[in-house]
Amino acid sequence: xxxxxxxxxxxxxxxxxxxxxxxxxxxxxxxxxxxxxxxxxxxxxxxxxxxxxxxxxxxxxxxxxxxxxxxxxxxxxxxxxxxxxxxxxxxxxxxxxxxxxx
Amino acid sequence: xxxxxxxxxxxxxxxxxxxxxxxxxxxxxxxxxxxxxxxxxxxxxxxxxxxxxxxxxxxxxxxxxxxxxxxxxxxxxxxxxxxxxxxxxxxxxxxxxxxxxx
Numbered sequence: 001x002x003x004x005x006x007x008x009x010x011x012x013x014x015x016x017x018x019x020x021x022x023x024x025x026x027x028x029x030x031x032x033x034x035x036x037x038x039x040x041x042x043x044x045x046x047x048x049x050x051x052x053x054x055x056x057x058x059x060x061x062x063x064x065x066x067x068x069x070x071x072x073x074x075x076x077x078x079x080x081x082x083x084x085x086x087x088x089x090x091x092x093x094x095x096x097x098x099x100x101x102x
Numbered sequence: 103x104x105x106x107x108x109x110x111x112x113x114x115x116x117x118x119x120x121x122x123x124x125x126x127x128x129x130x131x132x133x134x135x136x137x138x139x140x141x142x143x144x145x146x147x148x149x150x151x152x153x154x155x156x157x158x159x160x161x162x163x164x165x166x167x168x169x170x171x172x173x174x175x176x177x178x179x180x181x182x183x184x185x186x187x188x189x190x191x192x193x194x195x196x197x198x199x200x201x202x203x204x
Contacts, residue, residue, distance in 0.1 A: 003154060003174035020152050020178055025127065025203040027152055050122050050129055052105060052199075054156070072105035076122055097154075099201055101127040 003054065007031055007093050026100045032058070034090030042082040047100040049077040056094025059087040105156065109133055109195050126204030134160070136192030144184040149202040151179040158196025161189040 001019065008015070008031070015031040026047075037043070052074035060067045060075070062083045067075060077083055079102070088094040103121065110117070110133070117133040128149075139145070154176035162169045162177070164185045169177060179185055190196040 001176075002172075003156075003176060005174060019176060022150060022178065023203065025150065025152070025201065027201065048124060048127065050127070054105075070104075072107060074103075074105060074121060076124065097199075099127065099129065101203055102125045 003029060003095065003097065007095065008033070024102050028096075028098045028100070030096040030098060032056070032085070032088040032094040032096070033092075034088055035085070036087055037084035042084050044080055044082050045100075046079055048079050048102045049098055049100050051075055051077065051096055051098040054095045054097055056089045056092050058085060058089070058094050058096070060084065061086055105131060105197065105199065109197065110135070128202045130198075130200045130202070132198040132200060134158070134187070134190040134196040134198070135194075136190055137187070138189055139186035144186050146182055146184050147202075148181055149204060150181050152201040152203075153177055153179065154199050156197045156199055158191045158194050160187060160191070160196050160198070162186065163188055 012033055014035045017029045018026060019029055020027040053069040053071055055071055058069045060083055062081055114135055116137040119131045121131055122129040155171040155173055157173055160171045162185055164183055
């Protein structure tokens, strides 16, 4: 498998794929295409997360902070920091690499 | 900082930068430009490593297995697996993202 391969062309459900899982580390590829978190939904996860956008673009809310991510931009989301996806590019797949640990 | 920003143009020393370090997880960006491991040198590290090439290309040896990596190709290098970099593209920076964990 390759990070940039097997990207659907359009109008697809958001993809979550585990690329690696070992001990207390899990690495996922997420591919979005216009998806956002449902209204009022917030992630509140027990794991630490480090995430980078590799293609496309996205806007996150982390507590009350808005974070815009373009390719190469990365972010640490501490465990239990409430966050949600406000927006991803509707016209191009957004490829995220997310590292969950600890 | 951005994963794809501040890449030297040519003839530079290999760059190792820690993008994130927290608990038992460390994430590094490595930028190579033709560098390889010195003859006879092998990495033998206590941490698990997951590495992906995002730009450029590289050839690793992992024990006696040769692994060619192009953009998007990734690899798990278990703790204490002997490995070395045989080759990286001399004409284009190779950008690696490496996740080390405990």
